[in-house]
Amino acid sequence: MNEAGLRERKKRQTREAIARAALELFAERGYDETTLADIAAAAGVSTRTIFAYFPGKEDILFCDFQALRDTLAGALSERPAGKDALGTLRDFIVSTAAAKTELDSKLARIVASDETLSSHKRARLSQLQELLAAAIADDLGSGPDDLRPQVAAASLAAAFEVLERHDRALPPPHTAEEVAAAVDPIIAFVHAGLQALPAPPRRPA
Amino acid sequence: MNEAGLRERKKRQTREAIARAALELFAERGYDETTLADIAAAAGVSTRTIFAYFPGKEDILFCDFQALRDTLAGALSERPAGKDALGTLRDFIVSTAAAKTELDSKLARIVASDETLSSHKRARLSQLQELLAAAIADDLGSGPDDLRPQVAAASLAAAFEVLERHDRALPPPHTAEEVAAAVDPIIAFVHAGLQALPAPPRRPA
DNA sequence: GCCGACGCGTGCAGTGAATGCAAATTTACT
DNA sequence: AGTAAATTTGCATTCACTGCACGCGTCGGC
Numbered sequence: 001m002n003e004a005g006l007r008e009r010k011k012r013q014t015r016e017a018i019a020r021a022a023l024e025l026f027a028e029r030g031y032d033e034t035t036l037a038d039i040a041a042a043a044g045v046s047t048r049t050i051f052a053y054f055p056g057k058e059d060i061l062f063c064d065f066q067a068l069r070d071t072l073a074g075a076l077s078e079r080p081a082g083k084d085a086l087g088t089l090r091d092f093i094v095s096t097a098a099a100k101t102e103l104d105s106k107l108a109r110i111v112a113s114d115e116t117l118s119s120h121k122r123a124r125l126s127q128l129q130e131l132l133a134a135a136i137a138d139d140l141g142s143g144p145d146d147l148r149p150q151v152a153a154a155s156l157a158a159a160f161e162v163l164e165r166h167d168r169a170l171p172p173p174h175t176a177e178e179v180a181a182a183v184d185p186i187i188a189f190v191h192a193g194l195q196a197l198p199a200p201p202r203r204p205a
Numbered sequence: 206m207n208e209a210g211l212r213e214r215k216k217r218q219t220r221e222a223i224a225r226a227a228l229e230l231f232a233e234r235g236y237d238e239t240t241l242a243d244i245a246a247a248a249g250v251s252t253r254t255i256f257a258y259f260p261g262k263e264d265i266l267f268c269d270f271q272a273l274r275d276t277l278a279g280a281l282s283e284r285p286a287g288k289d290a291l292g293t294l295r296d297f298i299v300s301t302a303a304a305k306t307e308l309d310s311k312l313a314r315i316v317a318s319d320e321t322l323s324s325h326k327r328a329r330l331s332q333l334q335e336l337l338a339a340a341i342a343d344d345l346g347s348g349p350d351d352l353r354p355q356v357a358a359a360s361l362a363a364a365f366e367v368l369e370r371h372d373r374a375l376p377p378p379h380t381a382e383e384v385a386a387a388v389d390p391i392i393a394f395v396h397a398g399l400q401a402l403p404a405p406p407r408r409p410a
Numbered sequence: 411g412c413c414g415a416c417g418c419g420t421g422c423a424g425t426g427a428a429t430g431c432a433a434a435t436t437t438a439c440t
Numbered sequence: 441a442g443t444a445a446a447t448t449t450g451c452a453t454t455c456a457c458t459g460c461a462c463g464c465g466t467c468g469g470c
Contacts, residue, residue, distance in 0.1 A: 007437060007446075014448095035426065046449050047427095057427070119324035150367045151394060158359030166352060185402055189356060192401030193394040212417075212466060219419090240455065251420050253458095262456065417466080422459105429454080436447065 015053045017043040022060040027106040031061065031117060058120050061107070065124045068096065072128055076135045085135035086187050089156065090180075097179045112168060122161070129157040136194075148197045152190050159186045220258045222248040227265040232311040236266065236322060263325050266312070270329045273301065277333055281340045290340035291392050294361065295385075302384040317373060327366070334362040341399075353402045357395050364391045 021042035025034040036057060040047040054060045072092055079088045111117045133153035142149060163182055167174070226247035230239040241262060245252040259265045277297055284293045316322040338358035347354060368387055372379070 005438070010437090011447085036428090037426085048429095048449055048451095049447085051428070052447075055428095115328060116325075119328040120321075122327050123320060123324035147367060147371060150371075151364045151391065154363030154367050155360035155394075155398070158363040159356045162352060162355045162359050166355075186356065189360075189398040189402050193360070193398030196397030197390055197394050216418085241457090242455090252456095253421070254419055256457070257418075260457095412470080413468100414470105415466105415468080417464105419464080420462085422461090424460105425456105425458080427454105427456085429452105431451090432449105433451100434447100434449075436445100438443100438445075440441100440443085 014043075014045060014049070018045065018050055018053055019060055019063050023103065023107065026061060026110060027103055031110055031114060058117070061111070061117070062121065062124050064104075065121075069124075069127055069131070071096075073131050076131060079135075084139045085132060086156075086191060088135070089132060090183055090187050093160070093183050094176055094179050097174055098176060100174075108164075109168065112165070125157050125161065129153045132156060148194060151197070152194050155190050155193065156186070159189065219248075219250060219254070223250065223255055223258055224265055224268050228308065228312065231266060231315060232308055236315055236319060263322070266316070266322070267326065267329050269309075270326075274329075274332055274336070276301075278336050281336060284340075289344050290337060291361075291396060293340070294337060295388055295392050298365070298388050299381055299384050302379055303381055305379075313369075314373065317370070330362050330366065334358045337361060353399060356402070357399050360395050360398065361391070364394065 018039065022034070022039045025038055025042060036047050036050055039060070040050055043050075050060075054063070072089075075088055075092050076085060079085070111121050130153070133149045136152050137146065137149035140146065140149060160183075163186060167182070223244065227239070227244045230243055230247060241252050241255055244265070245255055248255075255265075259268070277294075280293055280297050281290060284290070316326050335358070338354045341357050342351065342354035345351065345354060365388075368391060372387070
């Protein structure tokens with residue numbers, strides 16, 4: 001059998017029920033306007049049970065983010081020898097931008113409208129940033145004293161945040177070409193900056 | 206008299222009493238371990254009164270940040286014609302780094318140790334980022350469609366975050382030369398990236 | 411100097427998120 | 441079945457935060 005016990009299946013089921021109920025309620029009436037009691041009722045569990053699946057309320061809102069992180073991690077670690085981290089990221093963004101649902105956009109707008117939620121999102125983004133920094137460090141073959149990978153990754157993350165804020169103003173249907181046209185200058189920006197950074201500050205011989 | 210009525214003086218006094226008490230308690234026993242009731246008791250006011258001066262608990266922790274923002278805003282708006290925004294920022298950072306107290310470092314370490322506080326700090330940082338973006342846009346003479354100022358400002362903010370995290374590992378006494386040596390490459394990084402970004406995406410004739 | 415208007419501090423009651431604990435229910439294994 | 445484990449749940453509690461209303465001092469005009 002491919003499945004583990006009934007137990008695990010039910011757990012996964014409950015987790016998804018909570019997430020789905022919460023996300024729909026968030027999209028429908030807003031984040032602050034949705035209480036954990038509402039979510040629990042919609043998911044058919046008790047309020048207390050929610051905390052057995054998610055550390056807190058915001059973690060439900062951002063639960064899809066984790067999958068995204070794993071996907072990026074996979075793409076970065078399995079990238080072919082000829083492709084650098086920046087190129088891998090470029091393709092990753094273009095491909096994930098295509099798979100954006102209506103609900104995603106609605107939730108993104110909710111996150112953007114709230115100061116607190118925006119900063120929490122940035123915290124998640126910094127996880128991706130770390131992945132990137134590691135991959136770039138690998139490309140550059142730099143040691144722990146070299147700040148260039150971290151600076152480049154931070155710039156990338158920040159730049160894409162700007163890009164997303166800009167995109168939110170435009171109507172949702174984004175073709176792959178449009179996304180690529182927006183992303184490529186950012187990649188070029190960081191690439192140029194990277195080459196301008198002198199080199200590892202010190203290289204103990 | 207230079208002062209307004211007794212009323213305003215007392216208000217300022219109360220505000221500082223709250224801030225001082227809170228900051229010391231935070232530094233002494235940690236943020237989460239300090240309740241609003243503790244702060245109120247130490248400041249000699251009621252819990253309810255705190256909310257008359259600060260919107261929330263974190264706002265007390267970051268109250269000094271606002272002064273910093275105003276200082277930067279002043280420095281940017283009053284900069285001489287020959288000095289660009291990047292250079293102004295450079296000098297601003299070098300000079301403010303010198304005025305760092307022991308308590309500042311302690312609080313910075315507390316903020317850095319907590320995920321939630323870190324993201325809130327980043328939210329404040331994005332206020333500075335906006336100031337910078339406006340100043341850079343001014344330098345470049347770019348219109349609202351030009352994303353370069355925002356990208357550059359975001360990169361700067363992100364890069365300085367990396368820098369600060371790196372500095373935290375080292376012992377506190379930073380000379381102006383050391384700070385400058387760390388800051389200058391970042392400025393160069395963004396400067397190079399900025400020149401690589403093609404130009405305003407569209408310029409409607 | 412007196413008095414009304416206003417602002418400020420405060421207590422009280424209540425909401426919502428989050429945690430610890432122990433009982434109850436469900437699942438797994440023999 | 442029957443026991444051991446995990447899962448779910450209710451209950452009590454803490455803490456940040458808000459609305460409301462009352463009291464008290466300050467500030468203005470007279």
